[in-house]
Amino acid sequence: MTLRAPGFPEAQVRDRARRGPRAAFPAVEEYGSTLFGGGSLAGDELDRMRLVPPVFTPFRWEKLLELGREPVHDDVRLDTDIGGLRSTLPVYVSAFGSTRAAATDLGVAVSRQAGRLGIPMVIGENIVPVNGYGRAGHEGDSLLRRVHAYVEAARHDEGGIVVQQSTEDADSEVWNLVYSDPAVQPLVETGRLAFELKAGQGAKPGLGGMTVLGRARAARLAGQYTLIRLPGGDEVLRCGTPGTFTREILRQQVRMMRNNYPRARTWVKLPPARDVAPAAETAWQAGAHAVTVDGQAGGTGWAPTAFLDHVGLPLAECLRRIVGHPRSLLVSSGMWEGVRVVKSLALGARAVGLGRAALLAADEDPEAGLKNLVGCLSLELRLLISALGKYHPDQLGVEDVWMPGDAGTSLEGRGAGQGATAR
DSSP states (O other): OOOOOTTSOHHHHHHHHHHGGGGGSSOGGGTTTOOBOSSOGGGOHHHHOEEOOOSOOHHHHHHHHHHTSOOOGGGOOOOEEETTEEESSSEEEEEEOSOGGGTTHHHHHHHHHHHHHTOEEEEOTTHHHHHOOOTTTTOSSOHHHHHHHHHHHOOSSSOEEEEEEOHHHHHTTHHHHHHTOGGGHHHHHTTOEEEEEEOOOSSSTTOOOEEEEOHHHHHHTBTTBEEEEOTTSSOEEEEOOOOOOOHHHHHHHHHHHHHHOTTSEEEEEEOSOTTHHHHHHHHHHHTOSEEEEEOTTOOBSOOOHHHHHHSSOOHHHHHHHSOSOOSOEEEESSOOSHHHHHHHHHTTOSEEEESHHHHHHHHHOTTTHHHHHHHHHHHHHHHHHHHTTOSSGGGOOGGGEEOTTOOTTHHHHTTTTTTTTOO
16 A cells, blocks of 8 residues: 655655655756746745836926927837946846856857847856866857857947856956957957856855766866765766855955956846845945846756755845845846836846846747847836836836835835836
8 A cells, every 4th residue: 555645745755765865956857958946936025016107107297398299118218237238228148157058059049149139148157167268169168159159249339248257267267268368358348348256146045056967077077076976877966166255255356356357347146145235235335336136036057956945035035135225236036027127126126137038038049039038028128117107227116016015105105206216
């Protein structure tokens, strides 16, 4: 007789009883073909909020006087400064590192389309230590291959590339390689290069980057990474280090970036940590042009399931804690459509990152998938911002969002209709 346990996670217990330590992660067969993230967004607080257009629209009146006619949604301007980089809309492509999901042609397809769109793109960690920099022909998923794809397709004065660096990247001197490379000079000379210090990410706060490798490839990385053999198969788990930070270490790291790479913008990426607000303030005070905060539902190529579902603050809580900053706060976490984007902008973000959505779009159509996704997103942004009686993302504020539990008079107290947190 087979025992049953209604109401108990029986299937998960049986799965662990069969697979042992391998059950701490998603099925290894899914690595490289699945984009993992924190649970369902259906219960996300950001999704439960509502946008609330006003009757009285002073910004619309100003626009009417400027145009000499009634404004429409096409009059909304979306061009934005994102961490010192000009962008055609308040959107950038989040970091894709050395994970198999973004390898070879898919990462390059995203790079090419992001360049054409004039939006910034972050190149993630561990690519150089794992795949090489790519000077000799740019084979495989090298960092330089992604850079070339972006630069060759890019507009001259919009967008830009952000190169992320982890502890292992620092050992490989990734930023020095990029900053001194003649191929990257067009970005440097036009102010379209940024470096991002990674202190964590939403899908696995407190952990470094993780990927699954075959034994032969893992043997080449011995000594550079912690490698864990997964019992019951030939796969090896490659674990990066999360880095060690104190307030002073973070402050000095940002100052070093500003001093050593003066022509590159300085970004800092933070996980959805309990001290995310003082960490962001430390980075800004030290001179960071942008702070990126990855909410708990942020995507990844690989992570333990316990982290995906139970570790880190939701994005809405991160936004609630980081208040009153007219600087460049960038956020990412389950972004794919306009409503979630506008809510994030109204709650204080300067721009949002497309992660899983960008990869899925490029996988659907390597030539135009991301372009089509961003085109739809742009229309939604114009419609939504116009409906709120505003005509640029900078005019959005907390008065545009109703949160469950708000008192009926709280909107006026939060600056209704006046862009109280305009950036």
